[in-house]
Amino acid sequence: MIEYLKKNNLxxxxxLLLLRGKELFLSDNEIYLLLHIINLEQLNGRGLTIIExxxxxxxxxxxxxxxxxxxxNKELVANNGGLFKIAKLEQFLLGKYDMxxxxxxxxxxxxxxxxxxxxxxxxxxxxxxxxxxxQGYSExxxxxxxxxxxxxxxxxxxxxxxxxxxxxxxxxxxRYDHNKPQREVDYDVVKYDWLNRE
Numbered sequence: 001m002i003e004y005l006k007k008n009n010l011x012x013x014x015x016l017l018l019l020r021g022k023e024l025f026l027s028d029n030e031i032y033l034l035l036h037i038i039n040l041e042q043l044n045g046r047g048l049t050i051i052e053x054x055x056x057x058x059x060x061x062x063x064x065x066x067x068x069x070x071x072x073n074k075e076l077v078a079n080n081g082g083l084f085k086i087a088k089l090e091q092f093l094l095g096k097y098d099m100x101x102x103x104x105x106x107x108x109x110x111x112x113x114x115x116x117x118x119x120x121x122x123x124x125x126x127x128x129x130x131x132x133x134x135q136g137y138s139e140x141x142x143x144x145x146x147x148x149x150x151x152x153x154x155x156x157x158x159x160x161x162x163x164x165x166x167x168x169x170x171x172x173x174x175r176y177d178h179n180k181p182q183r184e185v186d187y188d189v190v191k192y193d194w195l196n197r198e
Contacts, residue, residue: 013038013086016093024092029067030076033057037077037086047083050120065120072111079110081130082123109139116146117155128157137164 014035021031036056040048054064068084071077078087109129114121121129132142145163149155 011090011094013090013093017089020093027067027070029059029063030071033059033064033067033071034076034086034089037084038089041085047080047085049082049123050084053084068120069114072114082121082126109133109142112143113146116150125157128161132161132164135164137168141167 017026017031017034017038021034026034033053036053037048040053040056050064050068054061057064059067068077072079074092075087076089076092078085110121110126113125113129129142133139137145141164142160145160145167146155148163149160152159
């Protein structure tokens with residue numbers, strides 16, 4: 001029955017969102033933002049950038065970021081290369097999607113970066129992260145470099161890039177690779193008296 005309704009465009013997500021939003025514990029800001037995304041997506045026929053969305057909603061940057069983070073976390077909005085689209089909203093509103101289902105799913109790189117940096121990324125920053133992958137760095141390696149940068153208190157992309165370059169130059173394939181053979185120490189060099197050249 002639901003497939004028939006969807007196929008014939010008889011499900012009105014906007015009305016369903018207004019009727020069930022509070023029941024499903026969505027905040028007013030989340031409902032308002034989702035309504036705008038639905039409308040703008042229908043008008044444009046594609047996903048939208050944050051800048052495009054911010055022109056239509058009267059939120060401050062912080063409120064917009066927090067609301068987007070919440071919707072991304074609930075998987076009601078998807079970030080596809082800087083374009084935001086409605087994700088599992090229809091299933092959620094129809095009771096076919098349980099928020100607990102997503103707990104085991106690994107997060108994509110962009111989401112991991114946004115969570116660790118505490119903000120949404122710009123399209124340029126997303127492109128830089130995609131370039132890390134295109135340069136041959138594994139997702140695990142990129143996440144480990146991000147973790148190192150956050151621990152050092154410098155969660156910046158250029159710092160993360162320097163970490164990755166350093167690891168590549170030194171042959172590190174995993175940050176803490178216990179299987180990697182240890183370099184043999186030449187004890188004759190260590191015991192050499194460098195001051196007296198003996």
